[in-house]
Amino acid sequence: xxxxxxxxxxxxxxxxxxxxxxxxxxxxxxxxxxxxxxxxxxxxxxxxxxxxxxxxxxxxxxxxxxxxxxxxxxxxxxxxxxxxxxxxxxxxxxxxxxxxxxxxxxxxxxxxxxxxxxxxxxxxxxxxxxxxxxxxxxxxxxxxxxxxxxxxxxxxxxxxxxxxxxxxxxxxxxxxxxxxxxxxxxxxxxxxxxxxxxxxxxxxxxxxxxxxxxxxxxxxxxxxxxxxxxxxxxxxxxxxxxxxxxxxxxxxxxxxxxxxxxxxxxxxxxxxxxxx
Numbered sequence: 001x002x003x004x005x006x007x008x009x010x011x012x013x014x015x016x017x018x019x020x021x022x023x024x025x026x027x028x029x030x031x032x033x034x035x036x037x038x039x040x041x042x043x044x045x046x047x048x049x050x051x052x053x054x055x056x057x058x059x060x061x062x063x064x065x066x067x068x069x070x071x072x073x074x075x076x077x078x079x080x081x082x083x084x085x086x087x088x089x090x091x092x093x094x095x096x097x098x099x100x101x102x103x104x105x106x107x108x109x110x111x112x113x114x115x116x117x118x119x120x121x122x123x124x125x126x127x128x129x130x131x132x133x134x135x136x137x138x139x140x141x142x143x144x145x146x147x148x149x150x151x152x153x154x155x156x157x158x159x160x161x162x163x164x165x166x167x168x169x170x171x172x173x174x175x176x177x178x179x180x181x182x183x184x185x186x187x188x189x190x191x192x193x194x195x196x197x198x199x200x201x202x203x204x205x206x207x208x209x210x211x212x213x214x215x216x217x218x219x220x221x222x223x224x225x226x227x228x229x230x231x232x233x234x235x236x237x238x239x240x241x242x243x244x245x246x247x248x249x250x251x252x253x254x255x256x257x258x259x260x261x262x263x264x265x266x267x268x269x270x271x272x273x274x275x276x
Contacts, residue, residue, distance in 0.1 A: 002136050002143045005178060005228035010038035013076040013142070016045040017065055019058050021082040021099075022214060023148050023181065025049030027259040028196075029242060031181075031220040032078050035144070037235045039076075046271050052099035054086025055125045059132045064275035066135075075141035080181070081129050084121040085154040090276075102157040118154045119163035126151065126170040133173060146227075147180040184223040185215045195219060200252035210252070218243045 016039065018024060018032045025032070025047050036045045046069070048061040058081060071077060085101045098106035101116050129147075136143035151167055151174055167174070187193045192213040200210035215223070221239045224231060242262070249255045 001139070002133070002145055005144065005224070006230070008035070008038070008144070008229055010035065011040050012074070013039055013043055014074045015069070016043060016076045016078060017062075017069065017071065017141075018045060018047040018049055018078045019062050019065075020049040020078075020080040021053040021058070021097075021148070022049070022051035023082070024078075024080050025051065026214055027256050028246060029217045029220075029239075029259075029262060030215075031080070031146075031224055034217070034221055034224060034231065034235060034239065035078060035229070037238060038232060044271070048275065049080075050095065050097055052086070052097035052104070053095070054082050054088045054097065054099075055084065055128045055132075056086075057088035057095055057097050058082060059128050060088075060090070061275060062132060062135070066139075068275045071139050071141040073140045077136055077139065077141050077143040077145075079132065079136070079143065079145040080148050081125075081132075081146070083149055083153055084125040084151070085116065085118060085157060086121075095274075100157075118157065119166060121154065122151065122163045122166045126166060126173065130170065130173050133176070145177065147174075147177050149182045150180050153182070178227040181215070181223050184226045185219045193219065196246060196255075198250050198252055198255060202252075216243065216246060 016036055018036075020032070024030055032045075032047060032049070036043070039045075046065065048065055050057065053061075058079065062077075062079070065071075083100060086097070086099060087101060087107060089096045096106060098104035101107060101112060133145065136145060151170070152163070155163075182192070185193050192215070194211040195214045195216035196212045197209050198212070217239050221231060221236065245258065246255070249258055
């Protein structure tokens with residue numbers, strides 16, 4: 001069943017299963033880590049999120065993980081759905097998840113001109129989210145599920161087709177979700193508050209500062225509190241410590257090393273796993 005954030009009782013869970021994109025599984029701890037920190041020491045968590053993953057990837061991971069682990073009472077499912085204009089494909093032995101079609105470099109311009117359609121992705125992804133939502137509602141495991149951005153987010157990239165009728169069709173589903181994460185971390189000018197700024201030579205160039213739009217751990221904490229989670233003082237202190245450490249790091253490589261150290265210290269209780 002899907003619960004309201006105010007119903008979170010973290011001490012009751014034996015296993016935690018996590019699904020999403022880079023908002024869920026990133027170089028620094030995300031909202032999912034924060035909720036896991038609240039559980040009893042030794043509670044197993046399996047993070048099936050991946051940077052660039054879209055909603056097709058997310059629901060495929062969810063179904064495969066259920067086949068592998070058999071979600072049951074005493075388990076917790078955590079899901080944050082991604083942005084819509086993404087093309088996920090399982091090729092050979094791995095997922096190709098390049099992320100937002102308008103900023104990636106896996107699919108060429110010819111593919112975009114022929115196949116990319118914001119309305120089409122909205123039709124597809126709201127159906128996927130609806131199916132995933134019904135699965136979580138019917139499961140004996142508890143679930144919390146979130147939207148990272150408003151369902152019309154990709155209108156800014158592809159304005160050829162109007163898709164208000166699709167949004168109207170799924171309005172009850174959309175309204176059943178808590179406030180979208182973007183509403184908690186937006187900058188007031190139509191974009192995200194930058195989670196952190198640092199040198200990333202391969203992306204921003206040697207003389208440029210990369211402005212990472214992914215929320216930092218403190219911003220994820222604010223979002224969880226905004227939508228009604230009661231986060232313990234111990235976890236809030238832990239997040240504050242992470243934020244103090246992150247603010248001293250100004251290069252992508254050192255940030256990655258720091259993040260990997262955090263996950264290593266979590267030991268066998270937090271797995272980044274692929275079910276297939």
